[in-house]
Amino acid sequence: MIPIPKGLGMAAQWLLVPLTALVLSGTAAAQCDLCTNEDPQQILFQLIDQVDSDYLTQSDQNIQMMPRNPAYFVAETGKDLFHEKRGPNNASLAQCDFGLGPGVVEGAYAKMPRYFEDTGRVMDLESRLVHCMKTIQGFAADAEAIQDRGELRQLLTYIGSQSNGYKWAPSMDHPMEKAMRDAGEVMFYRRAGKMDFSCNSCHGQTGKRIRASVLPNMNVPQEWTKAVSWPAHRVGKHSERSSYQRIRGCYWQMRKGKIKPRSDAAIAMKAFWKDAARGQPAILPDLKR
């Protein structure tokens, strides 16, 4: 059950009801062979029980806010957008194949990035979504719907949230999937730039901080699943952010220039990310500092 804090007025409690219903309907329908039926907060509590982690426990306030994550509203908007007939072809995304068949979104994100026969390419959720927006809905590459990260974020938050509780299991069946994952690993450890940093500079140890922020360790899957659980609401940014924006932010901090969205470099990095969290439940949508 989702805890409703005592001390809230009746009006506030009523406001929470639709949210509660949304969370429950999102998980109750799941046929959970590979997932839990827990909400994001419960998943996090279970991880905290398993490992001693300053990263997972760094903010009581954020943990308490998880059942009332503003990202649930964004996911709802994204769901409407997903089913809305849009673009030059006046089509919805209901026929988009995220790897589990046309229109299947439940659990699909947890298995991405993966190889798609129709494009001959390993694709992450964002690149697959944009591919469908172009091929099914007929949007041009420079269309507002694709260039505007706000709308993309709504769609990503909806589709991503449909993998809450699913264990990360990026496909490694195709040689191209393995090749991309391995290239992502090289990129993770690849030191370069003015500051000589690599991802491993910050994400190779447990319980370390940059200033006041506790960093997740790539080598501890229970920490890493939270680290890669995007889209998430960033409290400090007052908005939802995608995995691309996390990677872009890290490269910015490393002083290594801008990684391009949906580039094979970004997809390789995500393939390595998700593989490092393999077997751990996704926390979606997450709420982060």
Add this chain to the structure above:
Amino acid sequence: MATITTPRACLAALAAGLLVTAGQAWAGSDEDAGKVDRSQYTEMSPKELAEHLIFEREGFAIHDKTQEGGTVADRLRQDKLQETCSGVDAGDMDKATAKQVKRMARNSLEYPDGGIELGDWQEGQKVAENAFGYRIGHKVDDHSQREPGGLCINCHTLEADKAHRSGTVGPNLVDYGDQRGRTEAMIKYTYEVVYNVHTAFPCAQMPRLGANGILTKEQISDVLAYLLDPESPVNKE
């Protein structure tokens, strides 16, 4: 080919140029079936593929200009030390490699004319607590607005009463001078570690603040004062 002569035409050309630039930021990052041959990906080693994705496939905005006057491609290209320290197993480095890295680091050392002196600890504190500079991409640090710093506090705790907002990736340096003393040898050693950490700690994660041109020799002298001066808050626990 028309020659641009009027200011208005110049503005139009400039605007067109900006549009092209904005378009390029997204181009090459969104390729689908048929347009790109990826069949060679599985023939490459992981390292070859990573380099291919970064440079040939332009997974990064490699043509963007950097504050130091180069491009992002220059930033992303590795020098010998970076390449040596990038191994997946850098943690259990063999002695020969450690020695080689230390030698590379020693070759980079440059000292101030007239010897190493302790500068102004208050200036050093500013440098240590300034994490601005050299960031580039969706936002760009403008060095004409603010001087770049040394980023020290991001990873090191230097003053005890700032511990809650100081990083812990690197060793705790509270009481640095009081604990280690202020001999000439200690001052020289500290200068060298700040200038190029790999002289003492091969393949440590710290930036080569002097050798990479992030801090000037004068700024390093100020940081030395911040670490070693008895009056510095580093030594006033």
